[in-house]
Amino acid sequence: MIRITTVEYCRFSIKGRLRLLDLFGEIVFEKVTKTEEVIVFKLFDFYVAVTKDLGINAVVEADPLSSDEVFQFIFLSENK
């Protein structure tokens, strides 16, 4: 089984990260506001939040989440 660590993941450009998520990621959470869309992926044994700026229609971030941040997303998801 192939694994990628967060450090290895961060060596990729945003487009490279999206290609990794497309190949190995699994969507676990999605949230859309007026200005942005956030999608959380599970990638191997960590989570990644992809933020799309709806104003410019482009992905501006695709960073790994810390455990606190993951908890926040899941908490928000459950209390939605």
Added chain:
Amino acid sequence: MSKTNSFYDTVDQIVTYGIEKNILHLFTEDLPFEGTKIKINSKQILNFASCSYLGLEFDPRLKAGAIKAIEKYGTQFSESRAYVSVGSYKELEDLLEKVFEAFCVITPTTTLGHIANIPVLVADEDAVIMDQQVHNSVQTAVQIVKGRGVHIELVRHNRMDLLEERIKELRNKHKKIWYMADGIYSMFGDSSPVDKIYELLDRYPEFYYYVDDAHGMSIHGKNGRGFVLSKHKIHEKMMLVTSLNKAFASGGGVMAYGDKEWARKVGTVGGPLLSSGPMQPSAIGAAIAAAKIHLSDEIVEMQERLKDNIEFTLLMLKKYKLPLISKAGAAIFFVGVSLPKLGNNIVRRMLDEGYYVNLGVFPTVPMKQTGIRFTITRLHTFKEIESMISKLSEVFPIAMEEENISITDIYKAFKIPLPEDLILNKRVDLENKQSLLKLEHFMSIKEIEKESWDKIFKGKGIFDSDGLSILENGFSKNRLPEDNWIFDYYIIRDCNQTVIAATFFTTALWKDDMLSAATISEQVEAKRRTDPYYLTGKVISSGSLITEGEHLYLDYESSLWKEALQLLFRNVYSLQEEYKADRIVFRDFYGINKELDNLMADNGFFRLAMPDSHLIERMPWNTPEEFYHSLSVKSREHVRQKILRNEGQFDIAIIEGHVSQKAVDYWYRLYLNVKEKSLELNTFALPRKFFKAISEDPNWEVIQLHLKGIYSNQMPCCVVFCYKSVDAYIPVIIGIDYIFNRKFGIYRQALYQIVLRAKQLRKGKIMFGFSASIEKKKVGAKVVPTFAYMHARDTFQLEVLSSISKLHAASN
């Protein structure tokens, strides 16, 4: 076969073998293709060998640029640039000057760029230091300036400490010292230590940098100006040549200069710019489109995508635990496999599975550092990369098992530590395949039963049991390192005790130019006057420097001969580690056995030609008159005119048994006379002690020739030391006083007397040894082409020799 051809013969052997295995000289089918897929032999193949790293060759703008230029100017503009160039040439040069922020001149190819540059920029009073691995096209262009007497030398790959030492030594003798290197090296994908080179440029005013950055172009740096210029602006003492034929995807070469005057001068007088054809309209049209992309932000995105692909490839190689040799950063990857047989096996399997990867093999890398070389382009998807690497990791252990190579062997061959968490099989059970064989290893002939050794080797040379005993005594406990040899004997039997393979090895100090042309040895010997061990190295050789004949016994009738030989390879490779020997040589093969030849290549041994050997294999005559009549008409005339006419001038004596030290000393002087003249097979002189030993040994005798009458000085004018084997008479060493050699044909007379003596002793054949082909043929010897197989751990010394050889050819 001429010795000087042997390099090309060796390459021919390796490439032909690859062609036969259907992994080299392939053709795509005559169908359109786009992206990463090609069709070979009706099969869709994912291509991992393209150097067009950005995949720009499929960009519609480049295609349109090429088409538009053809429509405008035709398919070519056939005039030298010294007269007229098409207008778009200027446009391209202007665009490239913006790309490089340097003065630029373009040429039809990078190789022609080097040929234009080097002879103009390097002056007679300069010195050139080439990195050992600098691209062949640079080395070729350097040959031109060698012809003018420019000092040239090689330095070990990327060794900045050694480079600085050489700069310090050469700066007082030469006006400029040019260091020639690649930006990114084409096999291992490693790079020049550019920061350190710039430091040297600033520290030493005489130091200049000449760099070929073909594999770094487009994929690195602002506007894709390449790896070297991604770190620094062009230095005023620097000259960069790069290719428009790789990631730039159009064709041609570009030369970028830190000094405007250099650009003007090369553009005006550089050979190919004066008299060769220009870059053609289609390539210029495509290049202009590519240059515009390089000057836009788009290049950043393209570089970024390729960088992601490189990063992903590294990740996959790491995850699949493949032995990656190349360094990070380039789009070239090199996975080590050690011996060529494993490389061939894997490339073939990958092709069968639908992936094309390259075999990185000798002469571009050392024999035992063969590898799977592959490239990544911007157009590959992560999925394609993963599927290729996953397949590679799947076929790797299967091929390893099939070729009896363990992962430990691979890491050892590349001198890198074995990772602890390997997935691939660490060990391959050799015992299973070779359990039917038993190997015996001895360190002295005294440990082997005489009868059993002589059953294999008696009559084949001076290496029967008695002959080897004398050699062991003669080449031990001497003062000089070259006179002390280590002996190792191997006998491999099957379960019925039948001998399948046997040989002996000697480990000794050899001159690296031993098999080079005499003209090369002359140059090397000149250096040895002050540095006696210059270009010498420890060699493990089947047989020895003094023996000749079939030293390797193989029972080709046995179904196990290949396994036996591989068992022997394994053991001799261990000896190489133990003795820290540079090379292993299996010598004296008469003719090429295709199966053996392939097995040798598979196991890291390349073939090279030795000097021809000579043999009289039958002597169906009884008297000297009958011998005379057995010769051809021409030889009879030679013997009559040059030998028989002078025979009466000589007293011939056969010396056996005890001789005085004084006589031996004189014989030794005669031997040294010959040795000094014999550069065709350039060896160290034999130790004096050995002469005393063989003179008194019952298996040896000395034919001594004295001149009679007024030409006599009471001392012999020639001595021949001959070994009396069971059926063969073997003249091994000769000594001559050359003063009257021309007048009385002393050497020819000695050959004739050898023939008569062999008959007198009722020997069936004479093994006449190497060199002096014309003279030996006149007394009835036939010429036997002879080959050796060599494995070199490190090719630096051989490359130095090869550069002397090439440069010698250029200066003539």
